[in-house]
Amino acid sequence: MTERTVLCVDTADDIETISAAVSGEESLTPVEATSVTQATETVESESVDCVVTEYDLEDGSGLEIVEALREEQPQTPVVLFTGARPGEIDTASFEEMVVEYLNRDLPDAADRLGFVVDDVITHSAQVGFLAPDDEGSRLEALAEYDVDGMPIEESFSRLTDLIASHFDAAVAFIGLIEEEKEDFLACTGADWDSLTREDTICTHSMLQEDVMVVEDINEDKRFANNDKLHNLDIVSYAGANMTTDDGQIIGQVCLIDHEPRQYDESQKQDLQDFADTAMEILDLRQQLLDAKRTEVDA
Template structure:
C-alpha cells in the first residue's frame, strides 16, 4: 500500500486537518478503551493473528494524542510508545493497509529506535480500526524481525482481523452503555431501582457489622397525573427532573436518592442514629418543596407522601423492607398525603403480621392457595408457547397481594413447602395436558435446600413429564450466589431449562448473563411499560430494550418481554427483536378451565426452541 511520507497527524496545523484529528480523538474517547485492563476477547485475536501470519508480534493499537497504546499485545516488551515513533500513527492516515516489507530500507522508518534497537522491527503491516462513521482509532498490526512481503490475501485477512477487533470494541461499548442504562434512570440521572437494590444490599451488610440502622423511604408525588394531563408528558418529565434535583439537594451526600418508576422515588439513609435524624431530613424536604416549580411560567406546587421502613427492625429481606415502606407510604396517602410515616407501628403491624403468618400456615390445608396461569406467546406469530404459573392467596376476607405474603413466606420459611406445592401443581397441569409447557418461579431459599434437585427429579419422574416442558424462573439476586452455579448445572443435567427473571432488576445483569447457565432472559416490565408513549421516556425505554435484546443475542439467548399491554408495544418490541411476549394484551393470569385439554395447543417443542 502507498505510504504518505513524513505525515503525522500530531503535527497537523491546517484547520480542516486539525478538526479531523479532534473528531478522531473525540471518537476514541467515546469508546473509553484507553488504559483499560486486558480483556480476553482482544487478547485472543492477537494470539490468533500471530499463528495465522506466522509473525512474532501482533497488537491492537490505539493512537492517542501523543502516544500509541496497546489494548492487546503479543511480543512487544512495552505497552505504549511515543506517537512520533509509531508505525501505527502513520497507518491511521492510510485508506488501506499500511505495508512495510523492510523498515531498514525505508527512509521514514529506518531511524526509529525500535528499528535500530530492540525489538529490531523489520516488517510491519497495519490495518486501520475504523468506526462506523469513518474515524480511525488505531490499527490491528502484525510485526516481524525479518523482511517480509504481504500478499493481497494477507492484507485482506489483516483487514478481517481489524473488523473483528472493531466488532468486539462495539460490543464492549454496547455492554458498557447498557450497564449504565440498567443502573441509572435516563430521565433524571438518578440511580434506578437496579442500582438502588445493589446499594441497599451493601448498606445492610455494613449495618450487620456496625449494628447501625438503615432507613428506606418511599416517596410518591401526590396527584402527579394531573400535571401530565394539564401540561403534557414532556413537561411532566421535565418536572420529574427538577424534583430529582431538589431531593438530592435536601439529602446528605452519604444518602442515596433513586427513581423507582413513574413519579415514585426512594431514599436510602445510612447515617441515622435516632428518629430525630429522620425528622431533620423530612423538614429539609418540606422546606425544599415549599417553593413552587415553574412550568411554562406558571407556578406549580408539588406535594408528596413518604413512608419509611427500618433495617433490621422491620425486615431483613430487601423486598419485605421495600414492601413495608410502600405500605407506610400508602397509609400516608390514605390520610391525605404531604407528610411522612414509619411502617413500624407496633400494635397495627405486629398484629397484622402475626395474624397473616398464622393464616398462611393454614392456607394450604384450607385450599386458599391457587395457581393462576398467564400465557407466553411467540412474538411473530402470537401463538401461545407456554404459561407462567403465578401464586394467589384468596382468603374468605379477600385476596392478599403477593407483595405482602411472598416476603412473609420467605422470612418464615414457609416458601419451601409452598414452593414445592406450586411446582407439583404446575407440573401436574402439564401432565394433564391443560398446558403444554410451564414456567415456575423459584426463590433463593428453595434453591438453598440440599434436596432441591432431588425433589425436582422426583416430581418429574413421578409425573412422567418431559423435563424440557418445565422452565424455572430465578432472579439475579438468587442466581448470583456462587454455590448456585453447581445447582443450576445439575438442574440442566435433568433437562430442565432456567430463565433469568426480571432482567435489569437485580444486582449485576451483565455478570448474570456472562457467567450463569441460563437459557432465557425475561425483560423486567419496568423497561417495557413506557414503550409506546410519545415521550422522551418512552423512546429511551425502547432503546434500552433494544440494547438488552442485542446483548442477549450476543450470548445466544432468547428474550421474553413482560408487561405488554398494547398492540403498539408489541409491534415496537417485535421490531427490536424480542422473541416472546407476556402481558395483559395476550392474557391475564387466570385459573385453568375445567377442560382437560388446552384450548389452543401450541406447536411441537422443536418449533420455538427455548419454550
C-alpha cells in the same frame, strides 16, 4: 551514538564551509549537493535527518528543496544557512515544516552551525509526527470508548494470539492511537505497553486507507533512522485500520517481524478482517457497558 545524515546544499564555491561545519559534530555525517536538482534527487532517493541549505542557489532556491522534502520526508527539519534576510524569504512555504534560520554572515555562524543542526534534529524527533486533518474529531470519537471500564484484555489477547498464529508473525498487537501515544490493548510476542506517536509506524499507517506494509524499515526513509524501532528489533510491519461507523480511525491491528517480509493481497485482506473484528468487539463491549450503566441509572 547514532549517526545522523545531513544533506548540505550550497554553491560549488561555498559547499565546503557547510560540510566542514557539519562534520565538526561527532554525530553528524554530511552529504553534499551543489544544486537544487542534485539536492532534490537526494531527498527522493535517500533518507536524511536534516537539510542545511543556502537560500539562493544557481538553479533555483532552497524553497524548492523544502517543497521536495514536504512530499518525500515531511518530518525532516531544515536549516537555512544563508545571507538572505528573513524579509526576503517566503516563510509561508515552510508551513508544517521545522525550519531554523541562521545568518551565515554572523562572525560565529559556521562555528554554531553544527550545534544548531544537532539541536533541530533532536527537537524535531521529540515533537514531530503526522496527524490526520480531522484529528480533533478523531480524538472525540476515540474518547467515546471507555476502554478502562470494559473487560476487554482477555478477548483482545486471544485475538492477537490468533492473528500471530495465522500469519506466523513474531508480534501481533492491537493499539488505540491517542493524542500523543499509541496504547497497546493486547500484544502477543512482545511486552509492549505503548509507543509515542512520533515513534510508531501506525502514525503513518492510519493515514492510509488500505493496509499499509513496510517490508523492511531499513529501506524506508521514513523509518530507517528511527532508533526506537531498531531497539525493538522491528524490521517489517503491516497495519490495518480500526474504523468507527462514522469513518474515524481510532486504532490499528498490526503485524511485526524481525526480518524483511512481504504480504500478498489475500493476506492484507485477512489482516483487515481481523481489524474489523477488533472494532466489532470494541463496539459490542461499549454497547454492553452503556446498557449496564443505563440500568443502574434507572
